[in-house]
Amino acid sequence: MKIFWLGQAGLLLEKEDFKIMIDPYLSDSVQKMNPNCYRRVAVDERFFDIEPDVMIFTHNHQDHYDPETVAAFLNENSNITILSPRSVWDDVRKMGGNNNYVLFNRHTAWTHRGITFTAVKAEHSDASSIGVIIDDGTKKYYVTGDTLYNEEIFMDIPSDIYAVFLPINGVGNNMNMSDAVRFAKRVKAEKVVPVHIGMFDELSAENFPCENKIIPEIYKEIQL
DSSP states (O other), X not given: OEEEEEETTEEEEEETTEEEEESOOOSOTHHHHOTTOOOSSOOOGGGGGOOOSEEEOOSSSTTTSOHHHHTTTOSTTOOOEEEEOHHHHHHHGGGOTTOEEEEOOTTOEEEETTEEEEEEEOOSSSTTXXXXXXXXXXXXXXXXXXXXXXXXXXXXXXXXOSEEEXXXXXXXXXXXXXXXXXXXXXXXXXXXXXXXXXXXXXXXXXXXXXXXXXXXXXXXXXXX
């Protein structure tokens, strides 16, 4: 599995010709609501040429489910499977087209071309927020979505996670770096990838005190 960081919490996963996009934020729409939240990194428009097979939105906040970005991928001619919790599903299915809008709440599983996606608990200000486990038959990847440290989450997480992708910015009901370290230790993943930084702030993953961290570079493949 090849995995690319799209900035903020966005990821692109590729296995052979199968492409999965999670929480892409490829606009500057958040700035319209909050002038302080402007992009520190320009959009790489190469990613608009990608035709994902599956898109996953973890919750209905604009830096995760961004209508401007979504409109670049979903239209009357697209044929994409969209997995999203209730708060997003109510909005995104209005895009219409030939897309398959799957209601993806906690504990829901969906298998597509041999890859199983399972929605797990996230503790965030959107009550419908989820994380997602991606099992490609060889390794399990855990994308937490936006979340605080919460003991109930670990009941949903298998013991053999290969890599976890988690927020460390400490604002907006996300874990700070200290709690993210504790969270990573509980998950026991082999690799820990800090995300949700560097888009609207000056935070650096270099300061994340986690021994098995992998520091991603925006728009590049993450070297797991």
